[in-house]
Amino acid sequence: MTSYRIHTADTAPEAAKEPLKVLESAFGFVPAGAGLMANSPALITTFFSAFGHFRGGGTFGPDERQVLLLSNAVANRSEWAVAFHTLESSQDGVEPAVVEAIRQGEVPGNRRMAALSTFTRSLIEQRGHVDDAEVAAFRSAGFTEEQVFEVITAVAISAMTNYTANFTRPPLEDAVAPHAWKAGYSAGA
Incomplete structure (x- = not known):
């Protein structure tokens, strides 16, 4: 467990209060990853701005965004982020079989989601050194050249939350706890 403070909108440094208020309004609680990032106003405000642009200005649908973020969390072995994005995936319409495959480190059966998860x-x-064949496989699933760069955006956003959670190991919130995950997870474990 972390020795860093998990801030709320009330306890956060002044420059970090607004992002936490917005997140609390959206989720009904301040996600632990965000509350921890609030220890650095530079980190939480950078994350909040980047995520806002990714969500508001990006071309991925809610289910595709969650496939990206969940795939990133699994790749980064971020137990808190996997649990959080499992919850979010179910709320954003990701097929349960897709979520389960990603959580197990497998390729989903859904061709489009498989391409998205595999590419991210x-x-x-x-470390970004993908070859032309990987980009072509992503594009052949119906994704655009612009979306290649949006995947990079998701990887960057995820690095902020996943690395914060990996470093601090926060407890899971009550809403997230049913989706607990451990690196190396498998359905039979």
């Missing part, structure tokens, strides 16, 4: 994991695992 490849970007992380290869």
Whole structure:
């Protein structure tokens, strides 16, 4: 468990209060990852701005965004983020079989979601050094050239939350706890 403070909108430094208020309004609670990032107003405000642009100006639907974020969390072995994005995935319409495959580190059966998950994991695992064949496979599933760059945005956003959670190991919120995950998870474990 963390020795860093998990801030609320009331306890956060002044520059970090507004993002936490918005997140609390959206989720009914301040996600622990955000509350921890609020220890650095620079981090939480950068995350909040980037995520706002990704969500508001991006072209991925809610289910695709969650497939990206869940795939990133699994690739980064972020137990808190996997649990959080499992909850969010179910709320944003991701098929349960897709969620379960990603949580197990497998390729989903849904062709489009498989391409999205595979490409994002490849970007992380290869530190951005993907080859033309990987981009072509992503594009052949119906994604655009612009969306290649949006995947990079999701990887960057995820790095902020996943690394914060990996470093601090926050407890799971009550709403997130039923979706607990451990690195190396499998359905039979």
